[in-house]
Amino acid sequence: MRFFVVIAAIASIASAANITVKVGENDGLTYDPTNVTAAAGDIIQFEFVAKNHTVTQSTFADPCQKMTTPTEGVDSGFVPVNGTTFPVWSFTVNNASAPLWFYCAQTGHCAKGMVFAINPTANKSFAAFQVIIAAALATASNSTSSSSASGSGTSITTSAGASAATARASASASSSTAANGATTMGHNSVILVAALAIGGVLL
């Protein structure tokens, strides 16, 4: 019995991986990699390396809009980078069967293809997601939408997703709950808030 518990604990530690995604590398409007395959329990760590981007959860069907239904998506908020400090924002994947979709909420960036996916499927592929963006752009190319996403470091909050039955809050720095298969982790909100105080246009 005790032996079994120990093995289970080791297995769960061994299976949890950290997957790093670079945001804005080489001043590009990119997430690198563009999509990842993650197991339940894996932590996705977004390292912001340039400019002023976000990691904002959308739905598959509406790629450049923050997910609001069935519940609010996760959102890093704007993370400006001053070239010296590279803030990291992360969350845990709770459900590997649920694809998760993200975009950058900075003005124009989603339109330029700054999108990201976790566990895309054959039916909901990353390529299909990109096609939806292109189609949405063709329809709404004239509308100038100013982002309503908060510029505050405290915007790194999330809420429960309807399909995330096992989701649970686990943040240490700011409140969080889970979204469709994602739970935000404690992150360095001090760095984020400090970075937000730095002036300059980083679009």
Ligand SMILES: *[C@@H]1O[C@H](CO)[C@@H](O)[C@H](O)[C@H]1NC(C)=O
């Ligand atoms: C994953 O990152 C967290 C901090 O975000 C760290 O505590 C943990 O040790 C890392 N795990 C692995 C397997 O690298």
Ligand SMILES: *[C@@H]1O[C@H](CO)[C@@H](O)[C@H](O)[C@H]1NC(C)=O
């Ligand atoms: C995981 O996601 C799949 C697909 O959305 C869903 O059918 C399933 O119920 C979810 N599992 C849990 C435990 O939430």
Ligand SMILES: *[C@@H]1O[C@H](CO)[C@@H](O)[C@H](O)[C@H]1NC(C)=O
């Ligand atoms: C994927 O698409 C195929 C063909 O449209 C469909 O038969 C299948 O049920 C879909 N699978 C899922 C999991 O939605």
Ligand SMILES: *[C@@H]1O[C@H](CO)[C@@H](O)[C@H](O)[C@H]1NC(C)=O
């Ligand atoms: C998704 O990620 C994989 C692995 O990084 C990559 O090979 C593939 O090209 C990506 N898909 C798209 C459509 O970019």
Ligand SMILES: *[C@@H]1O[C@H](CO)[C@@H](O)[C@H](O)[C@H]1NC(C)=O
């Ligand atoms: C988009 O803008 C062009 C020129 O500015 C205009 O001719 C066209 O009617 C607009 N289309 C829509 C759907 O608003």
Ligand SMILES: *[C@@H]1O[C@H](CO)[C@@H](O)[C@H](O)[C@H]1NC(C)=O
């Ligand atoms: C960069 O920002 C960090 C906080 O994010 C701050 O500690 C550091 O002093 C800044 N460096 C410069 C050169 O502005």
Ligand SMILES: *[C@@H]1O[C@H](CO)[C@@H](O)[C@H](O)[C@H]1NC(C)=O
């Ligand atoms: C980051 O971008 C947001 C939205 O455009 C803006 O409100 C904020 O002032 C920018 N931060 C910096 C430091 O440029």
Ligand SMILES: [Cu+2]
């Ligand atoms: Cu961006």
